[in-house]
Amino acid sequence: MRIALVSDCYLPRLGGIELQVHDLAVQLIRDGHEVTVFTITDGPSSGDVPVVRLPALGGVPLPAAIDRLRTLLPRFDVVHCHSSLVSPLAWRAARLADNPFLTLHSLPSASTPWPLARIDRYVGSVRWTAVSETVxxxxxxxLPGRPIGVLHNGVDPVLWRQGRRTDHTLTIVSTMRLVRRKRPLATLRILEEIRAAVPSAVELRAVVVGDGPQTAATARAVRRRGLSGWVDLPGRLTRFEIQQLYASADVYLAPAGLESFGVAALEARCAGLAVVAMASGGVGEFVRPGVEGYLVHSDAEMAATAAVLLDDRAELSRIQAFNRHTDPAMTWKNVVAQHLAAYSTRRVLTRQDLASTA
Structure with a gap:
């Protein structure tokens, strides 16, 4: 099958949608399909995936880019467009393609109007999907009346199961892009509350991985709050470095309230960390309370829940062991099968479909 994946954002830029589109392409290629990624992100190709980098100005594809899409997309059996809240290339490709898929990777805020009905009219006949049931x-x-399916993000659990190191300080980790939406400053306040709640005799370490526009503000907040002695900000790390970090970590915090899926939390769960996440996002599709971790409804509840876990070694060890030895549903094997079934039938299973076959 010839498959075009269209995403405004792609490698070498790092983020959830960028890595997921790349990994999906790699998995489909390994399965024997011909895959090409179309993007307006500049940069060299990684070599493992064919990439067409189209010209754009200020994040908007130029007429020459649209001309190339119009010429090249009809050559593919499937056009799968990947959209965040603002994705002019993906939307234009969906408008040009014949019966494309359009997957939303972001979770709109209830307080911020998002003109989805206008986007839907613009793209025309598409199959809308989302990366989680939450989205x-x-x-x-x-879009009342529209059939909406789910095409999950994926993970390779084996890559995240490094040898566990048992002789380490109890460690809390959070991996995020340091932007307001991901709430790095709130994360520091949560960590401060955790430290106050856990007995002072218990040594703790916390690591907030990532960079972004709030890097400087986050570093200042660490110093201002007197957290420098136990909270580390290593900046952006490679996947391998994150895997090594998780091998000697215990609890993962996912403080974002608008988490569409939570790939970083899923990776941490596969590495054997107990996950404490906001219940308002998509993490709840692979974290069940008391099984893979806990879902909370406020910063105060996140701090209290994490503190109890860190102080209850038996409960923490039970959750960690389950996560290390049990695959989530969103393995790449399952996710690729999910995508290929949708591509072949030109439809995706909706919640109503699943209910009717139960």
Whole structure:
């Protein structure tokens, strides 16, 4: 099958949608399909995936880019467009393609109007999907009557199961892009509350991985709050470096309230960390309370829950062992099968489909 994946954002820029589109392409190629990524992100190709980098100005594809899409997309059996909240290339490709898929990777805020109905009219006849049921529910509310399916993000659990190191300080980790939406400053306040709640005799370490526009503000907050002695900000790390970090970590915090899926949390869960996440996002599709971790509804509840876990070694060890030895549903094997079934039938299973076959 010849498959075009269209994403405004792609490697070498790093982020959830960028890495997921790349990894999906790699997995489909390994399965024997011909895959090409179309993007307006500049940079060299990684070599493992064919990439067409189209000209753009200020994040908007130029007429020459549209001409190339119009010429090249008809050569593919499937056009799968990947959209965040603002994705002019993906939307234009969806408008040009014949019966494309359009997957939403972001979770719109209820307080911020998002003109989805206008986007839907613009792209025309597409198959809307989402990376989680949480995002799909938003689409169903905004596009009543439209069948909305789910095409999950994926993970390779084996890559994240490094040898566990048992002789380490109890360690809390959070991996994020340091932007307001991911709430790095709130994360520091949560860590401060955790430290106050856990007995002072218990040594703790915390690591907030990532960089972004709030890097400087986050570093200042660490110093201002007197957290420098136990909270590290290593900046951006490679996947391998994150895997090594997780091998000697215990609890993963996912403080973002608008987490569409939570790939970083899923990777941490596969590495054997207990995950404490906001219940409002998509993490709940692979974290069940008391099984893979806990879901909370506020910063105070996140701090209290994490503190109890860190102080209850038996409960923490039980969750960690389950996560290390149990694959989530979103392995790449399952996710690729999910995508190929949708591509072949030109449809995706909706919640109503699943209910009717139960």
């Amino acid at each position: 799909a529910d938003v689409l169903r509310d905004l």
